[in-house]
Every structure is written in C-alpha cells, then in structure tokens.
Amino acid sequence: xxxxxxxxxxxxxxxxxxxxxxxxxxxxxxxxxxxxxxxxxxxxxxxxxxxxxxxxxxxxxxxxxxxxxxxxxxxxxxxxxxxxxxxxxxxxxxxxxxxxxxxxxxxxxxxxxxxxxxxxxxxxxxxxxxxxxxxxxxxxxxxxxxxxxxxxxxxxxxxxxxxxxxxxxxxxxxxxxxxxxxxxxxxxxxxxxxxxxxxxxxxxxxxxxxxxxxxxxxxxxxxxxxxxxxxxxxxxxxxxxxxxxxxxxxxxx
Amino acid sequence: xxxxxxxxxxxxxxxxxxxxxxxxxxxxxxxxxxxxxxxxxxxxxxxxxxxxxxxxxxxxxxxxxxxxxxxxxxxxxxxxxxxxxxxxxxxxxxxxxxxxxxxxxxxxxxxxxxxxxxxxxxxxxxxxxxxxxxxxxxxxxxxxxxxxxxxxxxxxxxxxxxxxxxxxxxxxxxxxxxxxxxxxxxxxxxxxxxxxxxxxxxxxxxxxxxxxxxxxxxxxxxxxxxxxxxxxxxxxxxxxxxxxxxxxxxxxx
Amino acid sequence: xxxxxxxxxxxxxxxxxxxxxxxxxxxxxxxxxxxxxxxxxxxxxxxxxxxxxxxxxxxxxxxxxxxxxxxxxxxxxxxxxxxxxxxxxxxxxxxxxxxxxxxxxxxxxxxxxxxxxxxxxxxxxxxxxxxxxxxxxxxxxxxxxxxxxxxxxxxxxxxxxxxxxxxxxxxxxxxxxxxxxxxxxxxxxxxxxxxxxxxxxxxxxxxxxxxxxxxxxxxxxxxxxxxxxxxxxxxxxxxxxxxxxxxxxxxxx
Numbered sequence: 001x002x003x004x005x006x007x008x009x010x011x012x013x014x015x016x017x018x019x020x021x022x023x024x025x026x027x028x029x030x031x032x033x034x035x036x037x038x039x040x041x042x043x044x045x046x047x048x049x050x051x052x053x054x055x056x057x058x059x060x061x062x063x064x065x066x067x068x069x070x071x072x073x074x075x076x077x078x079x080x081x082x083x084x085x086x087x088x089x090x091x092x093x094x095x096x097x098x099x100x101x102x103x104x105x106x107x108x109x110x111x112x113x114x115x116x117x118x119x120x121x122x123x124x125x126x127x128x129x130x131x132x133x134x135x136x137x138x139x140x141x142x143x144x145x146x147x148x149x150x151x152x153x154x155x156x157x158x159x160x161x162x163x164x165x166x167x168x169x170x171x172x173x174x175x176x177x178x179x180x181x182x183x184x185x186x187x188x189x190x191x192x193x194x195x196x197x198x199x200x201x202x203x204x205x206x207x208x209x210x211x212x213x214x215x216x217x218x219x220x221x222x223x224x225x226x227x228x229x230x231x232x233x234x235x236x237x238x239x240x241x242x243x244x245x246x247x248x249x250x251x252x253x
Numbered sequence: 254x255x256x257x258x259x260x261x262x263x264x265x266x267x268x269x270x271x272x273x274x275x276x277x278x279x280x281x282x283x284x285x286x287x288x289x290x291x292x293x294x295x296x297x298x299x300x301x302x303x304x305x306x307x308x309x310x311x312x313x314x315x316x317x318x319x320x321x322x323x324x325x326x327x328x329x330x331x332x333x334x335x336x337x338x339x340x341x342x343x344x345x346x347x348x349x350x351x352x353x354x355x356x357x358x359x360x361x362x363x364x365x366x367x368x369x370x371x372x373x374x375x376x377x378x379x380x381x382x383x384x385x386x387x388x389x390x391x392x393x394x395x396x397x398x399x400x401x402x403x404x405x406x407x408x409x410x411x412x413x414x415x416x417x418x419x420x421x422x423x424x425x426x427x428x429x430x431x432x433x434x435x436x437x438x439x440x441x442x443x444x445x446x447x448x449x450x451x452x453x454x455x456x457x458x459x460x461x462x463x464x465x466x467x468x469x470x471x472x473x474x475x476x477x478x479x480x481x482x483x484x485x486x487x488x489x490x491x492x493x494x495x496x497x498x499x500x501x502x503x504x505x506x
Numbered sequence: 507x508x509x510x511x512x513x514x515x516x517x518x519x520x521x522x523x524x525x526x527x528x529x530x531x532x533x534x535x536x537x538x539x540x541x542x543x544x545x546x547x548x549x550x551x552x553x554x555x556x557x558x559x560x561x562x563x564x565x566x567x568x569x570x571x572x573x574x575x576x577x578x579x580x581x582x583x584x585x586x587x588x589x590x591x592x593x594x595x596x597x598x599x600x601x602x603x604x605x606x607x608x609x610x611x612x613x614x615x616x617x618x619x620x621x622x623x624x625x626x627x628x629x630x631x632x633x634x635x636x637x638x639x640x641x642x643x644x645x646x647x648x649x650x651x652x653x654x655x656x657x658x659x660x661x662x663x664x665x666x667x668x669x670x671x672x673x674x675x676x677x678x679x680x681x682x683x684x685x686x687x688x689x690x691x692x693x694x695x696x697x698x699x700x701x702x703x704x705x706x707x708x709x710x711x712x713x714x715x716x717x718x719x720x721x722x723x724x725x726x727x728x729x730x731x732x733x734x735x736x737x738x739x740x741x742x743x744x745x746x747x748x749x750x751x752x753x754x755x756x757x758x759x
Contacts, residue, residue, distance in 0.1 A: 032544050054329075075583070106557070231545070239481070484734070
C-alpha cells in the first residue's frame with residue numbers, strides 16, 4: 001500500500017507544512033505535561049495554548065486549528081473545560097485528538113474516556129494498557145474499534161500501530177529513552193494534533209507525526225544517552241529534522 | 254541621554270544586586286511557565302514563590318520584595334488570587350509587574366487586564382499583539398499609554414521598547430531562539446520583578462532585566478543552536494553573566 | 507554503627523531494587539515541581555502518578571506502592587486530596603512522605619502541616635527553616651521530634667540529618683548547585699518515597715535515597731557547572747548511578 005519512502009516523504013511534508021503554516025494547537029493537558037508539550041510544539045513550528053478557564057476556552061478553541069484533549073491530572077474543572085472545548089471544536093469543525101492517559105488506574109477516568117469516544121475524536125492515541133482498560137476487553141482489535149467508532153486509533157509503545165479500520169500500519173521508529181521522559185506520549189499526541197491541522201487525512205497525519213517524533217528520538221539518542229539530556233535533544237532533533245534523515249530512518253510496515 | 258555602556262553597567266549593577274540581596278519574588282503565573290520561571294529566578298539569585306492559595310497568598314506577598322502577575326492559564330481561582338495579592342502589594346508598597354499573556358485570543362482576559370492596569374502596575378510587559386488588544390487601538394503609542402497610566406511599559410519582541418512616557422529606549426539584545434522556548438517572556442517578566450526589588454527607578458530596572466536576559470540569550474545561542482538545549486544554556490548564561498560580557502554586547506538606542 | 511561503605515552498599519541496593527521493581531509512587535505535589543519530580547522518579551526506575559482529582563485519587567493511591575505529600579502551591583483542592591489520599595494510604599498500609607514546603611512563609615500552611623504530622627508520615631523531609639516553623643521552637647531537636655511522633659525526620663541542607671529518634675546520621679553528599687534548581691528538594695522527597703516502597707526500614711530507606719541523590723549531584727556537577735544543564739545532568743547521573751561510584755563518594759557520619 002505504502003512503501004517506507006512514501007511515509008518518509010509524507011512525514012517530511014507534514015513537518016514542513018507545520019513549520020510554514022504555524023498552526024495553533026489548543027491543549028487541554030495535565031500539569032505535568034504542559035511545559036514539555038508546549039516546547040515540543042514550538043520546536044515543530046506550531047503555536048501552543050493551554051488555558052482551561054471556562055470563560056475563555058471556547059474563544060481559544062475557536063481561533064485554534066486543532067485541539068488536544070489529554071486526561072492526565074483529570075479534575076472537575078478540566079472535565080467542564082473539555083465539554084466547552086468540544087462544543088467549540090464541533091462548531092468550528094476542528095480536528096481533535098483524545099489521549100486517555102492512565103485510565104487503567106482509575107475507573108472514573110476510563111468511564112469519562114468512553115463518553116468522549118462517542119463524541120468522535122479525529123484520532124485517539126493511547127498505549128496497550130489504556131486500550132485494554134477502555135474496551136474492557138483484551139481481545140478487541142484496534143482495527144475493529146476504529147471502524148466501529150469511525151476514528152483513527154494509534155496504539156503506541158515499542159511499535160506504534162495506526163489504524164482507521166481500513167488502513168493499518170506499524171511505525172517502528174523511536175528509542176527506549178522516550179519512555180523514561182515524562183510527558184513524551186502527551187507531547188506526541190500534541191504533535192498529532194498539529195499534523196491534523198495541516199493534513200486532511202487523519203490517518204496520514206497520525207503516521208507523519210509519530211514517524212517524526214520517533215525519528216527525532218533516534219537522532220537524539222545518538223548524542224544524549226540518558227533521559228535528562230535526551231529530553232532536550234529530542235526537541236532539538238525535531239527542530240532540525242530534515243527529509244534526508246526521515247528517508248534514512250523511517251520504519252513502517 | 255544614556256550611552257550603551259551606561260546601560261551595560263546598569264544591567265551589571267542590577268544583576269549583582271539581585272545576586273547579593275536575593276530578593277523574594279512572588280509569582281502568580283501560568284502552569285506552563287512556573288517551573289521555568291522559578292529556575293530563571295534562582296539562576297539570577299532571586300527566591301521564587303508561586304502559591305495562589307487564597308488562605309496564604311497575602312502572607313506570601315507581604316513577605317516578598319516584588320510581585321509578578323501573569324495572566325496565562327487564567328481562571329477564577331487565579332483572578333481571586335490576583336485581587337488578594339494586589340491588596341497586599343499595595344499595603345506593603347511592593348513593586349509589581351503585569352504580563353497580560355495572550356489577551357489577543359480572549360476578550361474576557363483582555364477586559365481583566367484593563368482592570369488591572371487601573372491598579373497601576375509598576376511595569377507592564379507585553380508583546381505588540383497584546384498591546385494592540387489591550388488598547389483596542391493599533392495607533393496608540395506605548396509612550397502615551399505609559400504617560401496616561403503613570404506606569405512603565407515594555408513592548409517586547411525582536412526589539413524591546415521600554416518607556417515611562419518621558420524616557421524611551423529600544424533594547425535590541427536577544428536571539429530568535431528565545432521565541433521558540435515556552436515561558437521565556439514570562440520568565441523575562443519575572444526577572445523584571447526581581448530587578449524592581451533592587452532598583453528604585455522602575456524604568457532603569459526594566460531595561461536592566463531585559464538587557465540581562467537578552468545578552469544571556471545571545472551567549473547561550475553561541476553554544477546551543479536549537480531550542481531544547483538553548484532553554485538550559487540561557488539559564489546558565491544568566492547564572493554566569495558578567496560585566497565584561499554586558500559591556501561587549503548591550504545594544505540600546 | 508554503620509560504616510560509610512555499608513551505607514554506600516545500602517544505597518546501591520535500594521537503587522537496584524527501585525530499578526528492578528519499578529514501584530509506583532503517587533505524588534501530591536506542587537505545580538512547579540511536578541514535571542521535574544516525575545522525571546527524577548522515572549530516571550530512578552519508579553513510576554510516577556500525580557492526579558489530585560477527588561474522584562480518583564483513592565484509586566491511584568490504592569494501586570501505588572508509596573505516597574508523597576508535598577505542601578507547595580497548597581490550596582483547598584489539594585487539602586481535600588491529601589485527606590482522601592491519606593485515608594487510602596492508611597487502609598492499604600502504604601508508606602508516605604511529608605514535605606512541608608515553605609511553611610515558614612505561611613502560618614496556615616504550617617498549621618496544616620502540624621495536623622498531618624499527627625497522621626504519622628513514615629518520613630518527614632524538610633529544611634531547617636521549615637523545621638523551626640513547624641515546631642515553633644528553635645531549640646527542639648529533630649531526634650526528640652522523631653521520637654515523640656514515631657516518624658523518621660530528615661532535615662536537609664548542606665548536610666542532611668536523618669533520625670528516627672534512636673538512630674541518627676548526617677549525610678554530607680550533594681553539591682551547592684542543587685539549591686539553584688527548583689524542585690530539587692521536592693524530587694528528593696519523591697525519591698525517598700520510592701525507596702520506602704522497596705526498603706522496609708524507613709530510616710535506612712531515607713538515607714539511601716538522600717545518598718543516591720547527593721552522589722548524583724556530585725557526579726553531575728563535574729560535567730555541568732551551572733544550574734540549567736545541571737538540572738538535566740543530575741537526572742542522567744541518577745539514571746546511570748552504580749555501586750562503585752556510591753562506594754567512592756558516600757559521606758555519612
């Protein structure tokens with residue numbers, strides 16, 4: 001269906017479009033992840049905003065190009081913000097990404113995530129444990145879930161499985177250090193949102209963002225062998241990511 | 254009026270006074286910026302505190318030497334905190350800085366900022382878009398606004414314009430990477446607050462802080478060519494900033 | 507009682523156990539410290555979580571191995587979260603660490619800290635000013651306080667004094683740069699919580715964590731001479747900390 005070089009070029013195109021168009025990405029995300037997420041978006045060329053204030057979130061989403069809804073450090077204020085933000089996103093037909101962080105640790109959060117899936121996120125990104133908690137069923141396949149809910153599902157980990165029900169690929173870029181830096185997954189979801197702002201096919205956009213972040217991780221790990229420095233270097237690798245590097249490293253099957 | 258070397262020495266003096274006196278700076282700032290702002294203040298030699306809890310903010314401000322009011326991730330709790338903090342600042346005659354982040358994206362926030370201007374911040378630091386949103390008038394000059402409200406206004410960007418209505422200069426230090434790191438402007442406003450704690454003339458204090466941060470940015474950019482590492486290196490450049498470097502690099506006109 | 511080499515081996519054992527068992531540490535901590543604390547825990551091999559949402563904090567604590575209660579950016583929501591978390595910790599017999607940040611600046615916060623001491627934290631870590639504010643008595647000795655309340659007390663600073671009333675030692679590892687990075691003390695308390703999850707003797711666990719962090723600080727300072735880079739390098743030093751380095755550097759008397 002797609003050769004790795006096509007995905008590499010797709011990722012390079014999306015990265016270039018984010019840089020040239022500077023899309024605004026509004027992020028409802030947890031306090032732990034806010035600063036790192038903002039820096040990842042800025043390094044990619046996007047403009048982050050983060051307010052959850054009820055009196056202004058609709059205005060922020062209305063003037064944004066994409067929305068991220070991350071459920072980490074989930075509280076009443078944030079739930080209200082999510083509702084208002086999704087109303088504004090639906091009205092403005094903005095793409096949005098759902099990242100149901102840590103729902104395997106909290107039944108209340110998993111229940112809220114299920115309600116959000118009904119509102120049809122453009123993309124849902126989560127790990128295997130979170131996917132199992134969401135479906136309550138360890139045998140359900142991401143493909144079937146994606147098809148049933150008409151969304152793109154990305155189950156990330158050592159390998160990232162990206163599916164819209166019809167099309168499915170596995171992205172195998174990245175480095176183990178990425179799991180030793182907090183908010184890396186959250187920042188990845190924010191990058192998916194930025195990609196959705198510049199690529200109309202959400203399955204392609206998701207692949208492009210995950211490839212870009214994974215390749216940046218590989219480049220960073222060469223110079224920064226431990227998580228403290230790695231957290232900075234991956235931002236720098238994303239800032240300087242070019243087509244040649246993407247062509248050399250993209251691993252999609 | 255002032256030659257660059259005078260400004261360089263001013264900046265060096267203010268930097269040295271912050272280091273020796275270790276002023277306490279209470280910051281009401283957004284979640285995205287808190288950690289970075291605290292580290293910038295610590296590297297300069299100041300003591301940051303950040304609570305917005307209604308039961309204790311007055312006590313924190315009363316025992317601080319300066320206050321920062323930043324309107325990012327603005328919510329009801331923070332608005333109440335601002336009121337209590339400004340009461341305490343007025344009572345204790347503490348200098349304070351207003352940083353009306355992103356008011357061009359939110360009419361409610363712009364309205365709140367206008368009310369805060371009436372309470373006479375010692376210094377207001379903002380960018381050109383925010384200034385236009387505040388005044389609702391793209392032709393109003395910062396000089397006139399500063400004079401009318403009897404405050405110092407710093408409109409920052411590629412060049413920083415600093416005016417108290419009578420005296421106006423342009424500080425041209427800095428590096429483009431500073432705009433690719435989140436919270437850099439917020440941290441700059443916090444540094445202005447620290448300068449106000451050790452320099453009685455708020456116009457001089459503002460210039461000193463913006464020169465110091467801008468020169469630190471130039472020094473950092475020499476060693477750190479991308480935003481991830483740059484974010485750390487500018488903190489280090491501020492920590493080691495000396496008079497010779499300031500004299501060599503200060504650009505004021 | 508214990509020779510430095512015994513403490514070095516203790517620290518190495520605890521560090522190895524955290525890496526192999528990956529204990530879950532739930533942290534109620536201030537916004538300034540959340541990201542850095544999470545990265546310090548991840549680099550040591552622990553799994554951080556940070557929610558304070560009333561609807562789910564009990565579930566998070568019930569599935570955690572240790573709990574941190576840090577009083578920075580203290581507010582009503584956080585006080586309620588602390589109560590719910592301590593109920594869950596008591597029911598599950600989970601060890602917990604109290605870090606009463608900045609109580610010398612806020613009488614309300616000091617009062618709340620005193621109430622928490624009655625609930626018997628496994629360990630209380632604080633600095634000298636905070637200890638004086640807590641006891642309201644500059645002559646009370648940590649040993650007596652520890653014995654009276656049947657807790658471990660660690661008064662940290664240039665030297666860390668660790669006592670359970672019967673056993674007392676001074677850990678003299680660390681580097682002055684540690685006090686120029688925000689959240690370093692908070693992260694240290696989180697590391698104590700991780701150690702409590704893998705070492706049943708809380709006095710030994712506290713010593714092990716403080717030695718490990720202090721030695722990591724010494725190693726980091728050799729390569730990173732200023733606070734911006736140091737903040738990353740200490741995470742890396744913790745990630746790669748080995749028994750030989752601990753044996754070479756541990757200073758306990």
